Amino acid sequence: MNPTLGVCYYPEHWPEEIWATDAARMVDTGLTWVRIGEFAWTRMEPKPGQLDLAWLDRAIDTLGNAGLKVVLGTPTATPPRWMIDKHPDMLARDVSGQIRKFGSRRHYCFSHEGYRAESARIARILGERYGRHEHVHAWQIDNEYACHNTTLSYSEAALSGFRNWLAQKYQSTDALNRAWGNVFWSMDYDDFDQIDLPNLTTTEPNPAHVLDFKRYSSDQVIAFNKVQTDTLRPLTDKPLIHNYMGRELTFDHFKLGADLDIASWDSYPIGFLSDRLEADEADKTSYLRQGDPDNQALHHDLYRAVGRGRWWIMEQQPGPVNWAPWNPAPLPGMARLWAWEAIAHGAEAVCYFRWRQAPFAQEQNHAGLLRPDSVAAPALAEAAQVAREIKDFGEVIPAQGHVAFLFDYEADWVFGTQPQGADFSYFRLVLDAYRALRRAGLSIDILPKDADLAGYKLVVAPGLAIMDDTLKTRLAEHDGHVIVGPRSGSKDQDGAIPVPLPPNLPGLDATVTFVESIPPGAQDLLEDAGSFVHWSERLEGTANVTLKTKNDHPALVTSGTLHYLAGWPDRAAWDHILKLIAPAAGLYLEVLPPGLRVRDTATHRFAFNYGAAPVHWRGIVIPPAGLHWVDI
Amino acid sequence: MNPTLGVCYYPEHWPEEIWATDAARMVDTGLTWVRIGEFAWTRMEPKPGQLDLAWLDRAIDTLGNAGLKVVLGTPTATPPRWMIDKHPDMLARDVSGQIRKFGSRRHYCFSHEGYRAESARIARILGERYGRHEHVHAWQIDNEYACHNTTLSYSEAALSGFRNWLAQKYQSTDALNRAWGNVFWSMDYDDFDQIDLPNLTTTEPNPAHVLDFKRYSSDQVIAFNKVQTDTLRPLTDKPLIHNYMGRELTFDHFKLGADLDIASWDSYPIGFLSDRLEADEADKTSYLRQGDPDNQALHHDLYRAVGRGRWWIMEQQPGPVNWAPWNPAPLPGMARLWAWEAIAHGAEAVCYFRWRQAPFAQEQNHAGLLRPDSVAAPALAEAAQVAREIKDFGEVIPAQGHVAFLFDYEADWVFGTQPQGADFSYFRLVLDAYRALRRAGLSIDILPKDADLAGYKLVVAPGLAIMDDTLKTRLAEHDGHVIVGPRSGSKDQDGAIPVPLPPNLPGLDATVTFVESIPPGAQDLLEDAGSFVHWSERLEGTANVTLKTKNDHPALVTSGTLHYLAGWPDRAAWDHILKLIAPAAGLYLEVLPPGLRVRDTATHRFAFNYGAAPVHWRGIVIPPAGLHWVDI
Amino acid sequence: MNPTLGVCYYPEHWPEEIWATDAARMVDTGLTWVRIGEFAWTRMEPKPGQLDLAWLDRAIDTLGNAGLKVVLGTPTATPPRWMIDKHPDMLARDVSGQIRKFGSRRHYCFSHEGYRAESARIARILGERYGRHEHVHAWQIDNEYACHNTTLSYSEAALSGFRNWLAQKYQSTDALNRAWGNVFWSMDYDDFDQIDLPNLTTTEPNPAHVLDFKRYSSDQVIAFNKVQTDTLRPLTDKPLIHNYMGRELTFDHFKLGADLDIASWDSYPIGFLSDRLEADEADKTSYLRQGDPDNQALHHDLYRAVGRGRWWIMEQQPGPVNWAPWNPAPLPGMARLWAWEAIAHGAEAVCYFRWRQAPFAQEQNHAGLLRPDSVAAPALAEAAQVAREIKDFGEVIPAQGHVAFLFDYEADWVFGTQPQGADFSYFRLVLDAYRALRRAGLSIDILPKDADLAGYKLVVAPGLAIMDDTLKTRLAEHDGHVIVGPRSGSKDQDGAIPVPLPPNLPGLDATVTFVESIPPGAQDLLEDAGSFVHWSERLEGTANVTLKTKNDHPALVTSGTLHYLAGWPDRAAWDHILKLIAPAAGLYLEVLPPGLRVRDTATHRFAFNYGAAPVHWRGIVIPPAGLHWVDI
Ligand SMILES: [Zn+2]
Ligand SMILES: [Zn+2]
Ligand SMILES: [Zn+2]
Incomplete structure (x- = not known):
């Protein structure tokens, strides 16, 4: 497999006049893929049933004609405001029972049947129009399922779905009472309709109750996704992909991945080290501008399994992000290192997030390959370098791990x-x-x-x-x-x-x-x-x-x-x-200098220096954020 | 007084076939008491008014015939799910006004009159059937009042009860306004019905308002308990007991204790050190597997006062528990030391919690005297040792403290x-x-x-x-x-x-x-x-x-x-x-090695080594978790 | 300008018999001003429309006849309980949507039109009666706007006010969508009535949405205040003042200050160091009993700008307060130092809070110039010393800063x-x-x-x-x-x-x-x-x-x-x-010993020793909490 690069792009954020320039610059950089569309529902359907896809046609054509392959996203992570009027009860509720309101994204409850139907409807509209489009080469379903703690919802829809799920699983409350050990504190039920969601109990709820609710909730994510894949399958032959988040374990990715062709994940090494990884303080400081030296690799290996061998980085951190408690800038070279590390782990494609930094809204401090004024940000040159290097490198042949x-x-x-x-x-x-x-x-x-x-x-x-x-x-x-x-x-x-x-x-x-x-x-x-x-x-x-x-x-x-x-x-x-x-x-353990990590393909051993100091390896010096490969 | 040992047992959790074996093993271990029933309401009354006490008859007989004395609990800490249908407003509300839902235990508001009547009803049913039963030698009312922060409830029942209580106390809002100093921020009331519960105020409420609400709430715990003691008194001559928690100060135990015959408390030394005691970090680490060296003694002395001289340990930690932030295992010997320390402080009985570790539900990681597979856990041998030792020791004669x-x-x-x-x-x-x-x-x-x-x-x-x-x-x-x-x-x-x-x-x-x-x-x-x-x-x-x-x-x-x-x-x-x-x-202060604590009866000075190292005392070496006594 | 001192007094808290003695003692201490009335609405209007101002007449006369100048507060920070019956929806809601209930103070939503009218009504009543009163020399409007986090309210009144404000600002949702960048995540609106308050969104709301809500909320504070100043202006020639809090930035003080004549602030140096200032741990310990050495000065300089040159301390900490996480007592001398520092920064008046410590209600542990038993607290002598010193000092002539x-x-x-x-x-x-x-x-x-x-x-x-x-x-x-x-x-x-x-x-x-x-x-x-x-x-x-x-x-x-x-x-x-x-x-930087701070007027350089040790400065030794001035 010859790896490729790409980028996430939002034509709806920019004047149509600059689309072509942007596309040409992407091609110049050596990018192959451009992901679009996943947050653009109000632009696709400004009012209920009133479609406006002409701009999307033109965007796809502009990008495609420049030589890029489009990954088209279904926009179901961002239902428009009018959708809430249509389905007022589609919003999720948090663990304290509060409605999670409109005004950001992922504002829907996975259990809500009405919203599932709407998701199928918009997927069908897009599939019918672009399923056989010459420039659309892959699909992304929704965006970052479960992000912002959205798997578990304590809504009416979830309650009623959960009761049905339990009734199907256990057939009788006697069986459920036995399985859960409800005799423990006289927690027995006579009727499935007596069972509530396991929040706000006086002290901790029965763990079996919680475990089943987590299983139920995982199943709803999978069912929600399947509604869209079932809709798109007859309409396209292109691979269906989802972009999973890092350290997101609230639904079973293996099960969800079985309904897709390729797994992808969104890799933010520095943000993740700051906001979701345990590491001792010395490591947090040493790797402040590189990210944890193992967390990316772990996710690469995990999502390779989820994708049954086929996997991408759909969003690669290019510079400082906006959403972690602290957001330092990567060391020069990290945007290259991260991409190569993914490739060494078998990634088919690495897409940077995003093309141009948006000056407005929630992520205005999230770096892109371009600055808001369209000048190149530091990662653009690194992406271009990777593009040249992978072209020279040729095929990456995976090997079974040790x-x-x-x-x-x-x-x-x-x-x-x-x-x-x-x-x-x-x-x-x-x-x-x-x-x-x-x-x-x-x-x-x-x-x-x-x-x-x-x-x-x-x-x-x-x-x-x-x-x-x-x-x-x-x-x-x-x-x-x-x-x-x-x-x-x-x-x-x-x-x-x-x-x-x-x-x-x-x-x-x-x-x-x-x-x-x-x-x-x-x-x-x-x-x-x-x-x-x-x-x-x-x-x-x-x-x-x-x-x-x-x-x-x-x-x-x-x-x-x-x-x-x-x-x-x-x-x-x-x-x-x-x-x-x-x-x-029968395994040989190599003694590695601190901060250095290696990964083998069938033909090469790759070494990545996550440390802030140069290291010696196999007779050469690898600088900070540097990498090196040798034949095996 | 000759101290005795006991254990907490849940016949309803186990097949009836093993009850007799369990009972025989308890007797073999040297146990005298077995506490049962306190969480079994759904087994006693599976549907409203439809009683099933035959199993309880058999359980009491099996245990009693084996030679054990039964402590029978009223099950009012765990009202069945159907009770909530009968009294939908019986659930408490937390300080933010949220209903504290069914699904664990202690899901009731002490102010709710309807639930008080239900408590009297089930107490009467049990009292009439077992009040003169040959094997029932003591009663436990409810379980761990106030545990899980349940004394203060912000429900409608509490609001209306509080207003009545204030009206009776103050007779006029003028008197109340003066007593509270409501003139301070124009907080005066004209009518008792204007007075709300002291939660969710813009900034902190009047402390006098809060103090009266705490007094009112304490009174409701006492009144709730009294409904049951008043019901049971004519039906039994056996002592009435409640099992208080550690560091629980939200109601006046002296007042509640006045309506009972014996005070008992639930002693979890390691759990309490982890979850509710201030201690410097070095002490927290030194005593990790022993518990704070003074907290048990303090509670022994306190509950001796609450019981006017008569007190028990109703639940004694036997191994790791499940509910503290961290749950290390006791040092070998601590299950013996803790029991002897209670005895030296005048405990009439020490009951271990629980007989067999439950493999299901909330406390499945809480050790018992037996493992879930019925093999002896480490504490069983320690309990048997204590049983032998107290038999040899004979009478423990209390003395006034210094x-x-x-x-x-x-x-x-x-x-x-x-x-x-x-x-x-x-x-x-x-x-x-x-x-x-x-x-x-x-x-x-x-x-x-x-x-x-x-x-x-x-x-x-x-x-x-x-x-x-x-x-x-x-x-x-x-x-x-x-x-x-x-x-x-x-x-x-x-x-x-x-x-x-x-x-x-x-x-x-x-x-x-x-x-x-x-x-x-x-x-x-x-x-x-x-x-x-x-x-x-x-x-x-x-x-x-x-x-x-x-x-x-x-x-x-x-x-x-x-x-x-x-x-x-x-x-x-x-x-x-x-x-x-x-x-x-005129008091002599003994210089004690670190970790050693002493306690005098009328005849002996007992020494307990809470330290993790052996200590010298009066010419002998006391190992970690060891104890020793000398004549006074 | 010749600076003066004053004190905050609550005649309604004390028996009328002692008012005259209190007044005489204030005069003896050298005080000029006495602030009263700002929390006394229930005493002024015990029931809706039923006024009782005779006591206030007598209080003002007693104080005025003793030689004091009265600052009269409008009592709108503490609406009576009956007001909530009249306007049940006037209470604010917190960010989670909970009503912020009656029972303390500041229990109103700035957006509520009905309560604004009530505020105008009580201001008119007071203005008509006391606007030309010989002893009323200044007015305080409300008390500590925004304190207790009250600027932002998520009530119905705020929602409807915000929509109107947005409609006026943007004229069309298209303009709003563009300004906010709502295209980002399909957050566009079609109608202003679709726009909600920016709380409880699934993940963080659009920052432009939040920024406009903060601007709107600031405007409501200003509008609320203006209703009262507009009412009082025709009725009095005396200066209108508000007492701002420390580190309170939720509304634009410059805009609000434009409607007033004098800015004042409430200076609690030790409380603020404990509860709202970042400082390294060593500084927090060094300045525990003095307060941060720069925070007071910063606020003096800020409020001088807000008051366009005219400013006071309306509440000066005199001893330990009650509301910070920890409340140590000031070093002897600090109640003098703080007052002089304010004067060196141009304060026209410094009023201590409060005359006599209240033994009841929320602030019963807040020191005054007198103890609850009317004996002098330590600060009384310091206040008297300042009074003598400022008399000797004469005019303080301000200079432009460096x-x-x-x-x-x-x-x-x-x-x-x-x-x-x-x-x-x-x-x-x-x-x-x-x-x-x-x-x-x-x-x-x-x-x-x-x-x-x-x-x-x-x-x-x-x-x-x-x-x-x-x-x-x-x-x-x-x-x-x-x-x-x-x-x-x-x-x-x-x-x-x-x-x-x-x-x-x-x-x-x-x-x-x-x-x-x-x-x-x-x-x-x-x-x-x-x-x-x-x-x-x-x-x-x-x-x-x-x-x-x-x-x-x-x-x-x-x-x-x-x-x-x-x-x-x-x-x-x-x-x-x-x-x-x-x-x-062209600025000369003086090398100052640690803890020493200086401030120049047109004629003098003042030095204040915030340190806990004596320091040498210009040939003399300044003790801890000491101060010194030299000619410039
Ligand atoms: Zn993302
Ligand atoms: Zn317990
Ligand atoms: Zn204040």
Whole structure:
């Protein structure tokens, strides 16, 4: 696959006179793709049923005729104000029951049937007009599902949808009462219509109630999306794409991705480090202008799985953004590095967000490739450089990673409902494990629980809350090393503790007899290096103890190639554990200088310097924000 | 009194087939008591008026026939879902006016008359059936009143109840306006129906308005409880008990306790240290797996007063819990130590919570004596050890403490409304003073303001916001040393500053001329040792200055045996003050190693090692979580 | 001008028998003014239309006959409870839509027409009775507009007022859509009645929408005030005053001040340091009992501008207050120092708040000149000392300051809506610059953007978000040095980024190409001293670079006497920048010991020691809380 670049563009924001110039400049920069349309509903349909698509025809033609391929967005993330008059109850409600009003974006409840029909209607209108258009080469459905905390809505529509969903799932309230353990505090129901949404309860609601509501809500996102893909499929042969957000776990992307052709995500490394990542203060300062050195890679690997191998960056941060608590500017070179890193992870395309900085409205401080006065911003030259470089580079041939990393959305819902420790987060646990693998120079494939694991010398599965017997057997029988835990298999399908107690892995005699969460400042010291932090489990059983705590409790137990990890390792502990297991698994761990990260394709090892200082690697010096590749 | 052990059990959570085995195992463990029923309303009355008590008959018989004594709970903390249909307005409202919905527990407003009648009804049903039952040896009314912040409700029922209560108290709005000082900001009322609940005001409401609402709300808890005790009294001769929570000061436990026979409390040392105690970070880490070394003792002494000498632990933490921000596991031995400490403070019974860990619902991560798979959890053996030890020990004979410590719920309401310093808390002030007395090896009796003080060589009364003349005279004339202050007597019955100014103690010429609250990081240094922190007062008058600040202001003034303390001493200052006063009072202060605490009965001095290291005491080594007793 | 002192008094709080004694004691203390009446509406009009002003007649006569001049307040900050029955919809709503209930003060929505009419009615009643009264020498309108966050209300009255205001401003929704950039996310409106208030939107609302709502809300405060001034003007010749709060920027004080004769403000140095000022922890501790050494001066200079030269302190902190998170007592001498500092800045009068501490209601812990038992509190003697000293001193003759400091309320609205960095605050930026000028010994005049700048050797204008061409030209052509920036001119009238890009100053070729916000712990190091913190800009252009960052970017660029500052200097950087510019501007910078601040009148240089240690200055020792003046 030969990677390409693109950009997000809003013709409706600019005078028609400059469209052609913009298009020519995009082509000059070496861009292939231009994404348009996803927020333009009022321009497409200024009043209910009164369409105005002539401007869009001209925009597509102008861009296409210049040589660009158009990604056309359905505008359903921004229903017009008149839509609220038509469907006054389509607005979502927040956890406190407040209506989330019109005036920004994503102002709709996924459960609302009326709005789903409207979404299908506008998708049909666009599909009929542009489905076979020569310049429209891909579609984006909606925009950043779940962003702004919109998956969970506590509206009337959600309430009634949830009751139906429960009735279909459980068939009887008796079955539901049993599954949820409602006997616990006399919480039993006689009728599905007695069941409320799990907000505003006197103290915390039943976690099974919450888990089902999260499952229901995830299903609504998928159903909402499917209404549009079902509409568009007969009307176009072009790939259907959604642009997912970073660290967004409120719906099952694997399920939603199954209805699409390509996964894409919106990569804002500096914004994400500021607003949604746990990192120690020293790292937050060191990587202030580069972003976390592992978070992008993790998402690349995740969305490659979501897209079943096909994935893009739909929005790539080009400069300072506007929406994080603090918004520093990237180091010169980062807009190049990020793009190349995505490509090394198999991205088919990387689109910068956005072409020209908008001087007005919510994102007026969000940099683009151009400044508001149309002068080139720093990232334009970097994009042009990447464009030249990928042309020279030629085909990027993907390779299977060294490590399979199992990832599960439901695990986040389970632990988010009952974290048991205030700083326990599934994603954080995943990121810590992923970071350790990356520090060791490994290339990783993130996979769903049911993925084929053939060929992987190492499988890592921390925090897989719910594991069925099939999965356990597959892991136990896997032809390679497997690290499971902590907390893996700790819940059954109903979110309750299974008996026999976890992890209950075939062939591994180890039982978690109790667990403890550990506050900041405390830890459970391990024997050779590092500590368990945040979380520690006490194990019983006859499995071999590969690693102990200083208090002489098992920290890692092993049977053959199957390992169970009984806590949350800190950095030193993770590094030590990988050194214990990787050689046996036949994996070579490269010692990398701080800030350097590598990624292998079938033909090359790429190295990316996230650090603020130059580093030596394989005989050359890589400057800050620099990258280098060598043949494998 | 020969102490006994017990356990909390939920037959309705488990198959009937295992009840007998469970009961036999409880007896084997040496347990005497089993508490059941308090959350089982839907099992007792699945539909309105349709009773099903046969299972409860069988459960009581199974447990009783095995040799256990049953404590039967009224299930009023968990009204069934159908109750909400019957009384839609029975749900409480939070301070922002939101309904606190069904779906967990304690979902009722104490002011709701209809629900009070339902509570009487179910209490009557249980009383008539089990009041004279051979195996029912005690009753628990409801469960953990006020838990989950449920004392204050901003519902319609509360509003109308509050207006009536005010009308009865004040008879006229003129009287109310005068008492509250409503002239201050033209807040006068002409009619009791104009008075709203004191939430959501533009800026802070009149503190007198809030104080009366807190008094009203406390009265409703007491009235709610009394409806049940009045119902049960004619139907049973067995003791009536309530299980109070830790650090719960929103209603007057002394008043509520007067309607019961025994006080009990739910002791979760590790959970409480994590979620509701101020302690410096080093202490929080040192005592992470033991709990605060003084908080249990304080509550034991408090609830002994609430129970007029008769008190239990109704729920004793056995392992990690689920509800605190972090939930570490107790050190091995703590489940024994905590029980023995309660016994040394005079507990008649200590019941562990709970028998078997529930794998489902809200508390699925809360340890029991058994694991969910019925295997013994670590605390089971500790409980069995305590059972053997108390049998060997024989009678525990209580003795009057060295120190009388006056405690007052209203003081917390007053200072909670107008703390004057963001970190001023009555309970924290009390705990700091209590800790100092314990570090000095003293045994303490906590007492209400009107208690008989005869025989006490030292009386301590910090923060007694409201003191009437009788109390002042009793303290001034007390035959022993008395430490009053800070802030004692600083408010009158209406919550206003009294004139003459405080403390206005007979025979002590000292007037608080102004006060200051002190932020963290600042302090008022004392002359010989330590500082005032959080709070400092400026005194005028001719009383002897026993201790000065470095700025030459009186810190402790004295007339005979009566002392007034003009600030909040830190640890070093408290230790110094006790060394100044105790010898004169005829009290011997034992020097204890860090982490060790002692408690005297009439015959023994018990020592408990809360530290994580072994300590030497009286020639022996006490290991961490160890205890020892010597004859007095 | 010969300065005078006064006090705030509430005759309605005290028995009539003591009024005369109080008045005599005020006169004895040397006070001239007594402010009364502003919270006494229920005493003036106990029931709708039923007036009782006889007590007020007697109070005014008692005070006046004793020799005091009365400032009479209109009581509109505290509408009686019956007013809410008359106008149930007059209450404001908070940002979450909740009604802000009766029970404290300021419980009204500025947009409510009915309440405006009531305000006019009571002002007319008072004006007709006391407008020509021999003892009434000034009027106070309402009390502390905006206090308790009351400018913005999300009520029905505000919604309807806002729609009308928008319709008048924009004439068509097309114009509004263009101005706001509503095309951005399909946020266009077809009808003004579709426009909602900008609260509770799904994610952040359009900043232009918010900015207009802030402008509208500011206008309502001004309109509300004008209804009263229009009513009183024909009825009295005495000056009309309002008492503004500290750090209150939600309405345009310059506009409101234009309808009044004198500006006054309520100065609580210790409360403000605790509750509303950014300062490093060391400074917060050093100045705990003195207040920030620059914040009072800044407000004095600001309100002198608001009052077009005529200004008072209407409420001067006399001792500990009740409303800050922590409320330490002032050092002895501060009640004198604060008064003299105000006088040195040109105050005509300084009134202490309050005469006698009220023992009841919300402010019962707020010190007065007297204690609740009528004994003198420490500040009484200090007030008397000031009274004697100002009598001896004679006339205070104001002088133009060395520096003109441009201040703009709208800038705070703009940056408050889109700070771009979580700790970016316009006021904080202003205070940091002001502090630097004060540390350098300069006297400052704060001025609105349209003020005459003639005679100023230095003009400072940080963060002037919106600058029109006239202002830019005036600054460029100013006959003296001018420092503009950071962020000055960064927005147009609609709150959007202007093109050409900022600062776009005549004659200065410098363009801000991008900006970055910087989190705590990070900084942009400057070449010679200090750093940019919080904010840094990247400049392009040919202007001379006067100061660079260590990364070799322009930090300060200059053309002639016009400087643009491209970041937020820390303390060391500000001191360095002033040393670069002041000599060229012909300003002498005095080296002051820490904690000492100076202020010049036409005849004297006054020095105030805010430090907790004595300092040497001009050959004498000034003790803590001490002051000194020398001839110029
Ligand atoms: Zn986006
Ligand atoms: Zn409990
Ligand atoms: Zn005030």
